[in-house]
Amino acid sequence: MPPKTLNETPNFPSPIRIRIPAKMPPIEMPKGLPFSVDTWTPSSNRKKHHFLTHAHKDHSQGISTHASFPIYATPITKALTLNYYPHLNESLFVDIEIGQSIAVDDSLEGFTVTAFDANHCPGAVMFLFEGAFGNILHTGDCRLTPECLQRLPEKYVGKISREPKCRLDYVFLDCTFGTFSSKMPSKHVAIRQVIDCIWNHPDARVVYLTCDLLGQEEILVSVCQTFGSKIFIDKENNPECFQSLSLTVPDIISHDPSSRFHLFDGYPRLSERAEAKLAEARANLQPDPLIIRPSAQWFVYEDVSSEAYKRKTDRFKEARKDQFGIWHVCYSMHSSRDELEWALRLLAPRWVVSTTPECRAMELGYVKRHCSYGNLAPDDPLWKLLDIDLKAPFVNDEEASCTTSPFLMSRLEPSQERFSEKEISTVSSQAKESSVTLFGRARLGLDNSTLIYENIEKPVISYMDEEDVEVQLTKGTCADRDGPEGQQESKLNEREEIVKNSSIACSRKEVGENIRKLYRSMYVSAPKPLPSLVDLLNNRKRTKRRLLS
Structure with missing residues (x-):
């Protein structure tokens, strides 16, 4: 007996936008491995x-x-x-x-x-x-x-x-x-949800399954066995998928376009093509086709208004329909x-x-x-694996401040240290730049930027009290300085006139353009500047006044 009819109009937060990050290639293995x-x-x-x-x-x-x-x-x-x-x-x-x-x-x-x-x-x-x-x-x-x-x-x-x-x-x-962090259904449970969704739409003359990815063959095999019908695959428009399925599950392939079950491309513009299929059926006065997408990405990357809603486990108990008419099932090939x-x-x-x-x-x-x-002890095999020599010459404090990994230092507690801070800074500075693989950058917390820290101008910003509407800038703060060193020093000594905060290039709540470029190159948000000493003193004075009043 087919299960009871599903509710086809669940309350979804609106709007729903899918944001899928680009797939990155795997990282390089450490240099010390063969x-x-x-x-x-x-x-x-x-x-x-x-x-x-x-x-x-x-x-x-x-x-x-x-x-x-x-x-x-x-x-x-x-x-x-x-x-x-x-x-x-x-x-x-x-x-x-x-x-x-x-x-x-x-x-x-x-x-x-x-x-x-x-x-x-x-x-x-x-x-x-x-x-x-x-x-x-x-x-x-x-x-x-x-x-x-x-x-x-x-x-x-x-x-x-x-x-x-x-x-x-x-x-x-x-x-x-x-x-x-939500608990995903197993592959077996997700396949059962696909079958149930088809049972609950007996009037759908055509069922489009977006199972064109390698790893979704189990779904197609289960549908074929349950309903006794093979899957039509358009060889001309999807030759690569046709060849892959011919190697893995050739018995489920149908060459007859009148078959009820069709393979449907998941990319690109799935929502647009789904709406086009629905509009075509309605124009011909036919029942709506059933479009099922078994994938975890919609559940992982959907833009919902409430984090509590994303953590609800009942989201995975049955197929869910979006505003484009696509039924989603959380079928995941990743943990x-x-x-x-x-x-x-x-x-x-x-x-x-x-x-x-x-x-x-x-x-x-x-x-x-x-x-x-x-x-990790100094003789731990990990250092050899990374091709890092802890006995290399020390770097000076200025170099260490530029090269020591924040992640590395944050993982060290005073009670855990088995080697000095200078030895740790050597880890990220002594090896040649070309010898640090992507694995090394990932483990040591290094960024992927090719920018050199020494070449980045630090903005010089004078912060005023919060109640003031004007900011005093040092000339050249937000501009590149290409002149000779002597000219730069003379320019630094010149004071620019007071500029209204509505027209300044760098406001009191932002850091300089060069610093923001650096953080963008590392794919992290630029930090807000720390309060100036003037701000702290003024806040302290205001607090004292409130306490005395």
């Missing part, structure tokens, strides 16, 4: 061994230019990648099956690699590396469910009440939805924050690195509690 994972750049090409976790294109970006033997991947991942990049030579790949271990010979130090199911898409694996560098788990893209973790070696998985017998040294973790925190508690790794997005792991509670530079 292998790369999912990166195809000149830097990673210098590695001796290469690993591909799955066939999504953001993990194979650049492979056509920088591929070199050997590339370890599952047979399905290899077949899909060769389908995307037909000019690649199949001889570059070395097959590794899920559950298989391979001993990799290396001129410096050999290591063992084992592939485990990543619960992400067909052929997707996590790689466990074991060697002289330590025990490293690279998750690729994953959905860390209890079943997924149970497939890992028992010695690396602990319990809530005790740590594992053997702790992982490093986990390179997929943190795509690391800031999304939520709760799943990541739970997995880290069981694995209890010594260090966690976010593969994508960069630096996201720093926001996880486990990382804040257990992954501190203050816990």
Whole structure:
């Protein structure tokens, strides 16, 4: 019996806008490791061994230019990648099956690699590396469910009440939805919601399923088995998806456009195309088609007015309809924050690195509690892994103030320090700029900007009392100074006339343009300036007057 009819007019906060951040490629592996994972750049090409976790294109970006033997991947991942990049030579790949271990010979130090199911898409694996560098788990893209973790070696998985017998040294973790704290439904539950949504719309002659992404094949297979109808895929308009499904689930494909179920592209402009399909059906006096989008992105990135509403668990109990007529089901191929925190508690790794997005792991509670530079001794293997020599010459205090990472220093408590502050500042300053990989910047909290701090002019602003409407500026505060040093000093000594606050270039509530450019280059908001000494003294005087009056 089909379930009862759903309420098709839920109360959604208005307006709803989808904001999906750009997908970033995975980070480079540390320089001290002999292998790369999912990166195809000149830097990673210098590695001796290469690993591909799955066939999504953001993990194979650049492979056509920088591929070199050997590339370890599952047979399905290899077949899909060769389908995307037909000019690649199949001889570059070395097959590794899920559950298989391979001993990799290396001129410096050999290591063992084992592939485990990543619960992400067909052929997707996590790689466990074991060697002289330590025990490293690279998750690729994953959905860390209890079943997924149970497939890992028992010695690396602990319990809530005790740590594992053997702790992982490093986990390179997929943190795509690391800031999304709501509990997502399992894949099985989400597929059941898709089926229920179709049952509740028996009058819909056409059902459009936006399942064109690698990893959504389970939905198509379940729909095909439940309703006894294959899925029509337009080979001419979507040849890449057709080829992928031909490799993974060829039995569900229909070449008949009269089939009730059609594959529908999720990108681009899904809402516009959905409205066009609905308008076309109404113009022909036909029932509205059913358009279902199984994806977590709508639930994660929707712009709602209330954070409490976003945390409601009932949002995930059934398909939900938006104002464009699209039914959304929370089907996720990535872990939520709760799943990541739970997995880290069981694995209890010594260090966690976010593969994508960069630096996201720093926001996880486990990382804040257990992954501190203050816990690392000077001879810890992590420094060698990063190719950092703590015995390098010290830098002076002025250089340290420009190069010491705020994140690094914030993680150190006085009771935890095992080496001096100057030694810590050396970490980010002694190595050559080109040797610090994206991994190094992520771990040390360095920015991605190419700007040099010494070249940035600091604005000189005189702040007046809050009740005043005029600000006194030093000449040249918000302008670039290109003149000789002597001319600059003479200009600095000149006072500009009092300017009305409505026409000043830099108001009392803002910092200078150069400083704002610096913060924009680091993708963080510019801080508000600290109150001046005049402000503090005036506030103190006003407080005293109030107390005495």
